[in-house]
Amino acid sequence: MAKKLRTPEEHTTDPAAQQMLIRADELALGTAFSRADKMSPCNIGSAGMCCKLCGMGPCRLTKEGDTGICGATIDTIQARNLIRAIAAGAAAHSDHGRDMAFTLKAVANGHTEGYQIRDIAKLRIVAQRSGIEIEGRAPEDIANDLADLYISQFGQQRGEVVVIDRAPEKRKKLWREQGVVPRGVDREVVEALHRTHIGDDQDPEHILSHAIRTALADGWGGSMIATDVSDILFGTPAPVLGEANLGVLKDDMVNVIVHGHEPTLSQMIVAASQDPEIIEYARKAGAKGVNLAGICCTANEILMRQGVPAAGNFLHQELSILTGAVEAMVVDVQCIMQALVGLAENFHTKIITTSPKVKIKGATHIEFDERYALSTAKRILKTAIDNYANRGQTKIPQIKEKLVPGFSHEYINYMLGGSYRASFRPLNDAIRDGRIRGVAAIVGCNNPRSQQDYLHNKVAKALLKEDVLVVETGCGAIAAAKLGLLLGEAGLEQVGPGLREVCETIGIPPILHMGSCVDNTRILTVLTQMVEEGGLGDDIDQVPAVGLAPEWMSEKALAIGTYCVASGAYVMFGGASPVSGMPDKVSDSDAVAHFISQGWEERYGGKMEFIGDPEEMIRRTLVHIDKKREALGLRQYNPDNFGDSGDTRMMTLENLPLAERRAALYGVAAD
Numbered sequence: 158m159a160k161k162l163r164t165p166e167e168h169t170t171d172p173a174a175q176q177m178l179i180r181a182d183e184l185a186l187g188t189a190f191s192r193a194d195k196m197s198p199c200n201i202g203s204a205g206m207c208c209k210l211c212g213m214g215p216c217r218l219t220k221e222g223d224t225g226i227c228g229a230t231i232d233t234i235q236a237r238n239l240i241r242a243i244a245a246g247a248a249a250h251s252d253h254g255r256d257m258a259f260t261l262k263a264v265a266n267g268h269t270e271g272y273q274i275r276d277i278a279k280l281r282i283v284a285q286r287s288g289i290e291i292e293g294r295a296p297e298d299i300a301n302d303l304a305d306l307y308i309s310q311f312g313q314q315r316g317e318v319v320v321i322d323r324a325p326e327k328r329k330k331l332w333r334e335q336g337v338v339p340r341g342v343d344r345e346v347v348e349a350l351h352r353t354h355i356g357d358d359q360d361p362e363h364i365l366s367h368a369i370r371t372a373l374a375d376g377w378g379g380s381m382i383a384t385d386v387s388d389i390l391f392g393t394p395a396p397v398l399g400e401a402n403l404g405v406l407k408d409d410m411v412n413v414i415v416h417g418h419e420p421t422l423s424q425m426i427v428a429a430s431q432d433p434e435i436i437e438y439a440r441k442a443g444a445k446g447v448n449l450a451g452i453c454c455t456a457n458e459i460l461m462r463q464g465v466p467a468a469g470n471f472l473h474q475e476l477s478i479l480t481g482a483v484e485a486m487v488v489d490v491q492c493i494m495q496a497l498v499g500l501a502e503n504f505h506t507k508i509i510t511t512s513p514k515v516k517i518k519g520a521t522h523i524e525f526d527e528r529y530a531l532s533t534a535k536r537i538l539k540t541a542i543d544n545y546a547n548r549g550q551t552k553i554p555q556i557k558e559k560l561v562p563g564f565s566h567e568y569i570n571y572m573l574g575g576s577y578r579a580s581f582r583p584l585n586d587a588i589r590d591g592r593i594r595g596v597a598a599i600v601g602c603n604n605p606r607s608q609q610d611y612l613h614n615k616v617a618k619a620l621l622k623e624d625v626l627v628v629e630t631g632c633g634a635i636a637a638a639k640l641g642l643l644l645g646e647a648g649l650e651q652v653g654p655g656l657r658e659v660c661e662t663i664g665i666p667p668i669l670h671m672g673s674c675v676d677n678t679r680i681l682t683v684l685t686q687m688v689e690e691g692g693l694g695d696d697i698d699q700v701p702a703v704g705l706a707p708e709w710m711s712e713k714a715l716a717i718g719t720y721c722v723a724s725g726a727y728v729m730f731g732g733a734s735p736v737s738g739m740p741d742k743v744s745d746s747d748a749v750a751h752f753i754s755q756g757w758e759e760r761y762g763g764k765m766e767f768i769g770d771p772e773e774m775i776r777r778t779l780v781h782i783d784k785k786r787e788a789l790g791l792r793q794y795n796p797d798n799f800g801d802s803g804d805t806r807m808m809t810l811e812n813l814p815l816a817e818r819r820a821a822l823y824g825v826a827a828d
């Protein structure tokens with residue numbers, strides 16, 4: 158039977174993406190969307206029932222009682238597959254953190270071109286917290302010591318990684334009791350690989366306990382280091398106006414897309430694009446200048462700090478090339494599709510790889526070296542400008558939305574209380590009163606197996622209506638941005654009455670964009686600070702909060718989910734489960750799924766589940782939030798208690814005569 162191919166409307170909810178998919182069809186070009194239609198996922202592998210760890214297999218376990226040739230059971234195989242994915246995700250994030258730490262070291266010692274320490278206050282706070290002397294010392298000296306300390310965390314063999322110290326006291330005690338505090342970032346990743354080699358760890362619960370340790374080495378290790386250093390070098394984000402979607406590309410400018418993850422290169426390209434020499438070079442080529450736009454987490458890094466527009470999320474990488482208007486796509490690491498090179502051959506677009514770790518056959522490689530960062534960035538931009546003359550017919554969808562990203566935890570703290578009273582008290586109080594029912598973090602990727610952005614936005618919109626404050630990162634945040642939910646008061650009519658009052662009073666969007674995927678550590682920090690503020694229990698697992706990755710696809714997402722569970726959060730993934738096991742569940746083939754849910758909840762207060770149905774995801778989120786509210790003895794959530802203050806009230810009062818308005822506002826009798 159011929160496979161059913163989905164229509165552009167079935168592939169994506171984004172109208173700009175639909176236009177590009179129609180263009181792909183007209184040009185007979187494939188994309189991840191069409192390839193996903195043609196390639197059915199292997200139902201043995203996708204359920205975690207295939208073991209290919211040694212040369213005796215691959216072994217496929219399809220029936221009750223099947224084992225691999227070595228005797229491995231399905232739960233051992235599933236646990237091994239899961240920890241390997243978590244280790245790969247933790248390695249990717251943490252290697253990014255390592256490179257950031259090396260850049261900090263090089264900047265501190267004057268070995269780079271074009272970088273400087275932008276957030277000296279954060280440098281001092283973070284260094285002091287890590288036991289580094291700061292009084293009377295130059296920022297470069299402090300940065301040098303902090304870089305050394307951070308670099309040492311990756312290869313540390315014994316003890317505890319230093320950033321663990323920031324977790325709530327009770328949580329640290331629990332991790333120590335469970336023996337899961339990471340000793341060193343690399344050590345836990347290596348041990349995960351060792352334990353899963355043929356003939357090693359074969360107790361699924363024991364394997365998964367190390368999965369927790371490995372993921373903690375990411376969230377409370379490598380990723381947290383990445384966020385710290387990015388803020389120190391490039392500035393801690395604060396709200397800024399930006400734009401998102403393919404309509405940010407410009408017909409009369411040289412369009413350069415930066416795609417990938419590390420801000421080191423993209424920040425320098427932003428700087429170079431504003432250099433008079435480059436602007437003049439572009440003008441000579443007949444363009445008005447260079448127009449930069451981001452894809453994936455690189456987009457989030459430069460959007461949060463400089464307001465550089467985001468061309469889109471993960472599934473927009475091919476679609477941006479289909480506009481025919483991109484002179485160069487500059488990539489570094491992670492989430493870069495190999496298909497870009499073949500697709501770009503149909504246009505004039507140059508794919509430029511820059512990382513010593515990532516080359517793609519057929520792409521142009523201009524290796525990035527921080528010692529010559531600005532010169533390399535200029536060279537890359539000149540290559541793009543030279544390519545402008547080769548541009549053919551273009552079709553840029555005239556669709557984009559404005560947004561206000563930049564909600565670092567430092568800014569959230571500040572916005573709630575101002576410079577003198579910066580505090581999480583107002584947020585905690587709003588949750589205690591029931592104005593805010595709870596908090597949901599919606600994060601993670603796009604996945605062409607589901608309709609692009611649909612699950613992200615369906616879940617987000619439903620939770621906002623229920624007065625759940627939503628924070629987002631990664632490609633999920635860009636999905637919300639494209640829908641216009643990240644702009645000031647826009648979209649507030651879709652928000653529950655209590656949450657709306659809070660948004661209006663503080664002047665924030667109903668969804669807070671907190672950054673890239675490594676910046677999920679900002680969410681850990683916010684949760685910790687909420688706990689430390691008091692009134693919401695004494696550990697993260699007591700906060701009425703849930704983590705959701707409705708369209709996940711990458712191993713990094715699994716690492717993030719696991720460190721959030723270890724930190725006490727209920728985490729739900731959408732789409733298929735990598736540990737679903739036998740379809741009829743006749744045996745204990747769902748033992749692993751059961752263990753990462755109930756088993757982890759008993760140990761850590763957080764649990765991980767894979768829920769295909771978004772309605773069920775929403776229902777479970779609300780049940781969990783209400784359960785946590787009840788356990789804290791908080792007032793029962795009731796939306797009818799709110800909605801009569803803030804802007805809504807002011808607008809109602811506006812039309813009343815002055816005396817009546819005064820009476821309503823101040824209780825002064827109308828005369």
Ligand code: NFS
Nearest residue numbers: 453492601602631632674
């Ligand atoms: Ni996250 Fe960033 Fe997007 Fe998924 Fe990829 S960009 S690190 S992995 S696809 S959210």
